[in-house]
Amino acid sequence: MAAHPSLGETLAVLLARDIADGEKVIIGTNSDIQLAACNLARRLQAPRLWWISGPGGMVNPTRDHLLSTADYENVESAESWMDLPVMIDFIDWKVHFFDFAILSALQVDRFGNINTVVVGDQRKPRVRGPGTVGISALCGLAKRFYVCLTRHDRSAFVPRVDFLCGPGHMEGGDSRERMGLPPGGPRLVLSPLGVFDFAPDSKAMRVKSISPGVSLEQIRDATAFDIVVEGTPPVTTMPTDHELELLRKHVDRRGDLRRKFP
Amino acid sequence: MTKSKIVSVDEAVAEIPDGAKVALGGWIFNSQPMALVRALIRKGARDLHLIPAPGSIAPDMLIGAGCVASTVCVFISFEQFGLAPNFRRHAESGALKVYDLDGPGIAGGLRAGICDLPYMPVPDLGTDLPKFAPEHYWPLPSKPGERKMLAVAAVKPDVCLLHAQQADEHGNVQHLGPPFFDAMIAQASRRVIVSVDRIVSTDTIRRSNHLTKLPSAMVDAIVEAPFGAHPTTSPSLYRSDEAHLKEYVKSSAGAEAFSFYLDRYVRNASSSAYLDAIGGSRLAALAVSETNLK
DSSP, rough: OOOOOOHHHHHHHHHHOOOTTTOOOEEEOOHHHHHHHHHHHHTTOTTTTTTEEETTEEEEOOOSSSOTTOOOOHHHHHHHEHHHHHHOOOHHHHHSSSSEEEEEEEEEEETTTEEEEEEEEEEEEEEEEEOBTTTEEEEEEEEOOOEEEEOOOOEEEEEEEESOOOOOOOOOTTTTHHHHHOOOEEEEEOOOOEEEOTTTOOOOEEEEEEEEOHHHHHHHHOOSSSBBBOOOBBBBOOOOOHHHHIIIIIIIITOHHHHOOO | OOOOOBBHHHHHHHTOOOTTTEEEEEETTOOOHHHHHHHHHHOOSSEHHHHHHHHHHHHHHHHHTTTTEEESSSSSBBBGGOOOOHHHHHHHOOSSSSEEEEEHHHHHHHHHHHHSSSSEEEOOOOOOOOHHHHTTTOOOOOOOSSEEEEEOOOOOOSSSEEEEEETTTOOOEEEESSSHHHHHHHOOOOEEEOOOOEOOOOHHHHHHHGGGEGGGGGSSSEEEEEETTSSSTTTTTTOOOOOHHHHHHTTTTSSSHHHHHEEEIIITTOOOHHHHHHOHHHHHHOSSOOOOOO
């Protein structure tokens, strides 16, 4: 029996399970969990996953341990790197080129819009975040995207993001399509408390499954909007011994996920 | 006979006037033009308008040293070390004017600058960016059923500061790794200043001319600055100095602490004194080969 999975390991495994072979995915910076998910999926059901990291434009870097996606060592171990202006075109203009993106955020709202820019007013923010970079286009143009948050509280799960830099379902309903964006948008939001998707018509966030030992009450308390609950959501299926063993032996040998996201 | 473009680091920045629009090359912890940034701080530059490629310590240090009136922010981050400390402090106090741009905004803006066009069209992705930077984004007319478009204003830096690995005296600049946004920034900038870790002969340049990303005609000044990207990576020559980046973040907790950092590493330190302060054994350990060692 493998040791109990850490939060970071669980999130990586849950993301990896949702990836199909042959898909094309882009991840952002500061993306240990996202990177682990991609390389784990390549070890499991998706050996021909093609993934690229926004910051470096590097394709399929695989090491047996995690490195910052801004780290030159990832550039060195990639199959190719792309000139960034070309990369920007690749991300930003070829509608639906990517199958999906995996992102994190300062805030996510009821309709899956995300914010990595500021908390509060942009002109005098309470928290100044890193900025938008490719997130506008990734959320706006990828066929689907995932939002992975390592905290779940009322400052992260907000009714409306303070600065919309990554369009999800905009104002809900069909507003994303009315904005002229291609269909798709946020597919899953993952947090320590559970996995969340979006109700088909309203496009409001709903509980898909709950982490073991967590109550619906806890999720409601930690979410600053009315989250949709239909019936009794199941408990999230935790990583198997096999998934954990692959992750620890071939993807995260140094145990960074356990150390950084216990 | 072509005149040599090699100048000292202080000469290179001497003619950058206060209030200039200064673009910064590299990418997050790669090839930040730090020797040039430190020289600009030593010179006492004021009221600069920064246009940084997605970066880290280069824009952050200039902001922390009080050289900056406004900055474009595509992405300014310290990644695993947290939010950019001085950028954060100055933006949160309201003192620093920040123009948030996204990838299409900066790439389209630089392209417009390069082509001498007033703007480039980009798709309207429904973000709040135009609301907070109307100088950079405005709606373009579209007919019903057509895709919604924005104009992004041309980005035309007065000067850009870049760091690459090697160049010759004529200003042929070679990147021994990804050039990131450097070539585009150089093409859009009125004046191009490049620091390199080493000067090589033109014969060396010719032997691997596919590495020349900036031909000499595009470059105005070359500065020889060994470890000139420290504490960030200079691809294929040395890795980023994580210990120093951590020290920098720790030293940026407040204005007073950061002033001590600047006194020690920037204001009272020439480029060689800076390297001495970092230490020879530390620098030697950053040299990369196959780096999967630790």
